[in-house]
Amino acid sequence: MKIKLHEIPVRDVVNGYIDSAENGVVGYGGKLNIRPPFQREFIYKEKQRNEVVNTVMKNFPLNVMYWVKSDDGTYEVLDGQQRTISICQYANDDFSIVVDGYARKFGNLTQSEQEQIYSYPLMIYICEGTDKEKLDWFKIINIAGEQLTAQELRNAVYTGEWLTESKKYFSKTQCPAYQIAGDYLSGKAIRQNYLETAIKWIAARDGIEIEDYMSQHQHDTNCNELWLYFQTVINWVKATFPKYRGKLMKGLDWGIYYNKYATNSYDPKQLEQRIVELLDDEDISNQKGIYEYLLDGNEKHLNIRTFSSKMSRTAYERQKGICPKCGKHFEIEEMQADHITPWSKGGKTISDNCQMLCADCNRRKSNI
Structure with missing residues (x-):
């Protein structure tokens, strides 16, 4: 892969700048794709955006940027989209910044002030290479900046x-x-x-x-x-599930549920009735799990409330350390609290419904 450092004046970069919002942003005489498919939307806050322009106006050094050269002679911004758009927006009179106590757009600056910005040299590394080489480089330089999401990084690989x-x-x-x-x-x-x-x-x-x-x-x-x-x-x-419940339904893996359970037959009215019942059940710790539970019947989705240590100790003393299933004596540390009447059959997580089973018996009971 070839990587070469270039000094490109702001004048050249802002030439031909067009921001079509989510449909793309270009500059550098139309040859620079400022927001290629793998890039995020503009996310700089006002303070960050203004600091970029202030850096240029004061002729302070700005962090280097990275472009990728395509086979057709055009370029894509690999890193530096936010800084590039900040500069282009200011040169395009899209916003003002405070200069000497006054809010001034680019068009309010003197000719010499404008020329200073236009002449400011942007330090840009331009690389040429295979898609894999470009992506590997992109992952490395992305570590220090505003982190891309995993999907934004994937978009860098599978463009088309x-x-x-x-x-x-x-x-x-x-x-x-x-x-x-x-x-x-x-x-x-x-x-x-x-x-x-x-x-x-x-x-x-x-x-x-x-x-x-x-x-x-x-x-x-x-x-x-x-x-x-x-x-x-x-x-x-x-x-x-025709009745929408925002806090419970938003963000669930509905596609995964569809893949697993869509071929089954469900009655929406019966499901809704059961949802109402489950929402009133104080033993359910994870109400968002109600939907998958209704689809597959697995109680693990609900995080059923467990017996407290006090309930467990009371049951252990009541049983005198004897497991009611196998009749053997165990220390309390070797036993596990269990519902006498299963939760699925109406049993509640209360002292009167608690029994202590040895690990083997509890495991066998769970597998029945």
């Missing part, structure tokens, strides 16, 4: 038409995925959380990892499979 199409559905503000499923998804679309979730779900369906799915579809001309699958998952959720 499929990714571009997928981001239209999952990575834009008010995107289609947000419109139909924003209430069910955690994170933010522009930070690639929606896209990551959708790919994780469909990859799990196929028994593969996110990276494998993206690799297999990198050169597809559309993302129809992913989008149609995602819609099917959300429609299944809404049909199976």
Whole structure:
């Protein structure tokens, strides 16, 4: 891989600057892709943005940036998007900063002040190499800056038409995925959380990892499979659990549930009745687990409240250390608290329903 340091004046970088919001940002006479597919949206706060401009105006050194040169002679910003956009926005008169006590946009500066900014040399490393070499380098330089999410890093590897199409559905503000499923998804679309979730779900369906799915579809001309699958998952959720409960339903792995249980038959009315009952059960520590419990019947999703040490000691003394299943005596440390009447059959986590079993008997009971 070839890496060479260049001094490129601000004048050249801001030339041809166009910010099409989420559809992309370009500069350097149209030859620089400031926000390529793997980059995040602009996330600098006002103070950070203004400090970049102040650094340039005071002619202080700005941290180096990194570009990648493509085979067609164009460039992509590998690291430095936030600083580049900050400078371009100011030169474009998009915001003002305080200079000598007065708020001044670029257009309010004197000609000599403007020329000082235009002439400021940006230190930029430009690299050429294979996709893997570029990605390895990107991971290294990303350590010191604003960290990208795991999905943003994946996007750096699997660029192409499929990714571009997928981001239209999952990575834009008010995107289609947000419109139909924003209430069910955690994170933010522009930070690639929606896209990551959708790919994780469909990859799990196929028994593969996110990276494998993206690799297999990198050169597809559309993302129809992913989008149609995602819609099917959300429609299944809404049909199976028609009453929405935000705190409990948002962020659950609905696609994973769909992959496992969608072929089963459920009665939404009966499920809703059971949800109401379970929400009133004080023994349930994890109410968000109610939905998967109703789909597979496994109590582990609920984190059923355990017996306190006082309850356990009371039961042990009552039994005189004898396991009621095998009739043998054990020290309390060798025994485990258990529901006499199982929770699933209405048994509560109270002293009167507590028994102490030896580890072997409790294990055999659990396996029945």
